[in-house]
Structure formats: C-alpha cells, structure tokens
Amino acid sequence: MTNAKQWKTGAEGQKFVASYSGGKDSTLALYEAMKTGEAIGLISVLEEDGARSRSHGMTIDLVKAQADAIGLPLYPAATSWEDYEATFINTLKKMKELGAQALVTGDLDMPEHGCWHEKVANIAELKLGMPLWEVDHSEVVDRFISLGFKTLITTVNLKFGMLESDLGKVLTYDYVQELKERGIDPCGESGEFHTTVIDGPIFKHPIDIQQGDIIRDGDYAFLPLILK
Numbered sequence: 001m002t003n004a005k006q007w008k009t010g011a012e013g014q015k016f017v018a019s020y021s022g023g024k025d026s027t028l029a030l031y032e033a034m035k036t037g038e039a040i041g042l043i044s045v046l047e048e049d050g051a052r053s054r055s056h057g058m059t060i061d062l063v064k065a066q067a068d069a070i071g072l073p074l075y076p077a078a079t080s081w082e083d084y085e086a087t088f089i090n091t092l093k094k095m096k097e098l099g100a101q102a103l104v105t106g107d108l109d110m111p112e113h114g115c116w117h118e119k120v121a122n123i124a125e126l127k128l129g130m131p132l133w134e135v136d137h138s139e140v141v142d143r144f145i146s147l148g149f150k151t152l153i154t155t156v157n158l159k160f161g162m163l164e165s166d167l168g169k170v171l172t173y174d175y176v177q178e179l180k181e182r183g184i185d186p187c188g189e190s191g192e193f194h195t196t197v198i199d200g201p202i203f204k205h206p207i208d209i210q211q212g213d214i215i216r217d218g219d220y221a222f223l224p225l226i227l228k
Contacts, residue, residue, distance in 0.1 A: 007110075007115075007118075007128055007129065007130040007133050008129070008130065008131050008133055008134075009036070009129070009131075010102055010104075010127045010128045010129035010130070011033045011036070011037040011101075011102040011103075011104050011127065011129030011131075012036040012037055012129070013036065013037060014037045014038070014101040014102040014127060014129070015037065015038045015039075015040050015099050015100055015101050015102070016033060016037050016038070016039060016040065016100060016101065016102040016103065016104045016129060017039070017040060017041045017042070017043055017075070017092070017095040017100040017102075017103060017104070018030045018033065018039060018041075018042050018043065018103075018104040018105070019042075019043050019045075019103065019104070019105045019106070019117075020042035020043060020044055020063075020066075020067075020074075021044070021053060021055040021056050021058075021106070021194075022044070022053065022055075022056055022058050022062070022063050022066050022196055022197060023055070023056055023106075023151070023194055023195045023196065023197065024141070024144050024149065024151045024171065024187075024195045024197060025106035025107075025108065025132060025140065025187065026105070026106035027106070027144075027149060027151075027197045027200065027202075028106065028132060028140065028143065028144050028147075028149070029104055029105060029106035029107075029129075029130070029131050029132050030042075030070075030104065030106075030202065031147065031149075031200070031201065031202050032131035032132070033104040033129055033131055034202065037102065037104075037129070039072055039104075040072075040073075040095070040098060040099055040100055041072055041073045041074070041075050041095060041098070041100070042067050042070070042072050042073070042074050042075065043075050043076075043077060043088075043091055043092075043095070044060075044063050044067075044074060044075070044076050044077070045076075045077050045078075045079060045084065045087070045088065046060060046076050046077065046078040046079070047078065048078055048079065048080050049078065050076065050078040054079075054081075054084070055194070056154065056155060056194045056195075056196065057155065057194075057222060058154075058196060058225075059224075059225075060076060061227055062196070062207070062209070062225055062227060063076070065207050065227055066197065066198075066203075066207060069203040069204055069205055069206070069207055070202050070203060070204070071204055075091060075094070075095065077090075077091045085116075085120065088120055089120050089123050089124055092120060092121065092123075092124035092126060093124045095124075095126075096124055096125060096126060100126060101126065101127060102121075102126055102127035102128065102129050103117065103120075103121045103124070103126045103127070103128055103129065104129040104130070104131070105117050105128075105129075105130050106130075106132055107130050107132065107133060108132050108133065108134070108135060108137065108140065108187060108189060109133075109134075109189060110130065110133060115128075117130070137185055137186050137187040137189060138176075138180075138186050140186075140187055141171065141176050141186045141187060142173070142176075144171070145171060145172065145173060145176070147200065147201055148199075148200060148201055149197055149199065149200035149201070150170060150171075150197070150198055150199040150200060150206070151170065151171050151195040151196060151197040151198065152168055152169065152170055152195060152196050152198065152223070152225070153166050153167055153168065153169045153171070153193050153194075153195055153223070154167065154168075154194060154195060154196045154222065154223045154224075154225060155193060155194035155220060155221075155222050155223075156192070156193050156220065156221050157191050157192050157193065157219055157220055158219050158220065158221060159219045160184070160190060160191065160192040161182050161183060161184050161192065162184065162192050162193050164214060164216075164221045166193065167214060167221060167222075167223035168211055168223055171195065196225055198225075207227070208227065208228040209225040209226060209227060209228060210225075210226050210228055211223055211224070211225060211226070212224030212225065212226050
C-alpha cells in the first residue's frame with residue numbers, strides 16, 4: 001500500500017497517463033503533473049455508446065478537441081456503470097504497456113484509506129499521482145484562475161443552489177466569490193456544478209465553441225458546447 005502522502009508527488013519523474021474529464025480539476029492536476037513528469041496520454045471514460053463522457057456528459061468530439069489542443073493522445077473507454085472498474089483497469093494496463101508508470105487524477109478529497117484510484121492503480125501496477133489531494137478548495141480555484149485557464153459552467157444541479165443562469169458563466173474571482181456567498185463550494189465537490197475548460201497555459205490554442213440550447217433533466221440542467 002502506497003503511503004498516501006506520496007500521492008501528491010506520485011507522478012514526479014514518471015511517465016504518466018491522466019484521467020481526464022475536461023473539467024477544471026483534472027486540467028489543473030494535469031498541468032501540475034506535467035511540471036515534473038511526462039504525460040503520454042489522456043483517459044476519458046465514455047457512456048456505452050461512446051458518444052459522451054461519463055463524468056461531464058461532454059461529446060467525444062469536444063473531448064478530442066481538448067486533447068488535440070493540449071497535444072496529447074486521447075484513449076477513450078466506453079463502458080457501463082456495472083463494468084466501469086474493470087474497463088478502467090484494463091485501460092490502465094494498456095497504458096502501462098505503452099510506457100505509463102503512473103496514473104494522475106484531479107481528485108481533491110479522496111479518503112486516505114480505501115481510495116478507489118489507489119486500488120485500480122495498484123492492480124495495474126502503476127503509481128498514483130493526485131497533485132490536488134487535500135488542497136483547500138478555494139486555493140485550487142484561485143490557482144486555476146491565476147494561471148490563465150478559462151472554463152465554463154456546463155452542468156448545474158438545481159437542488160444544490162445552482163441556477164440555470166449559471167450555465168455558460170466563466171470562472172472568475174468575482175464569480176467564485178458570488179458562489180461562496182450563495183453557500184456553494186467553489187470547486188463544486190458536492191456535485192453542484194461541472195465545468196468545461198476551453199483554454200489555458202497547456203493549450204496550444206483555445207477551443208472554438210458556441211453554446212447550444214439548455215437541456216433540462218430532473219434536478220440538472222446542461223449547456224451543450226458545440227465545436228465551430
């Protein structure tokens with residue numbers, strides 16, 4: 001069992017693959033890990049039909065556009081929730097065959113004991129790097145913004161204080177302060193919202209998108225982003 005305190009530096013000096021949702025946390029974790037390790041690819045877990053990501057419901061075309069802008073190959077893995085773990089492990093094993101030595105994730109609050117990512121990394125015989133683990137949530141967002149990343153709110157959970165009018169908002173210092181005043185975690189760690197990153201210091205160019213029509217599904221509202 002790895003010493004959990006090593007999770008923050010688990011990819012240092014290593015070739016690594018990053019679990020990539022396309023949102024702010026996984027993007028910032030990738031940025032941090034790239035400062036001391038070598039990224040060889042991005043893993044994106046998709047719904048069964050392979051059309052959208054499981055984590056944020058992003059279209060595969062948009063995720064591919066992000067990977068292309070970052071300059072890394074994308075390794076999509078379509079699966080059901082029932083087969084999620086087995087599919088993820090098999091994908092990690094394939095990445096190990098391609099030279100990966102570590103898995104990097106953008107998790108902030110994974111438990112020190114019983115960490116799922118540590119479990120799957122161990123099975124695939126990879127180290128685990130979680131550079132944002134246990135970092136204060138406000139610090140994570142402030143660092144993300146200060147580095148020049150640009151991200152849009154693309155999913156909101158209406159029962160957690162988010163509004164349809166939040167969709168399409170860019171994370172800025174003022175908007176983050178507004179969220180805090182509304183009692184919303186600035187990282188959305190309780191599932192209040194998800195984001196889609198469209199530009200930043202590891203992007204070779206911004207993602208050129210236009211906003212689609214809002215989709216409502218129960219307590220959730222989604223803003224589709226369409227590639228121009």
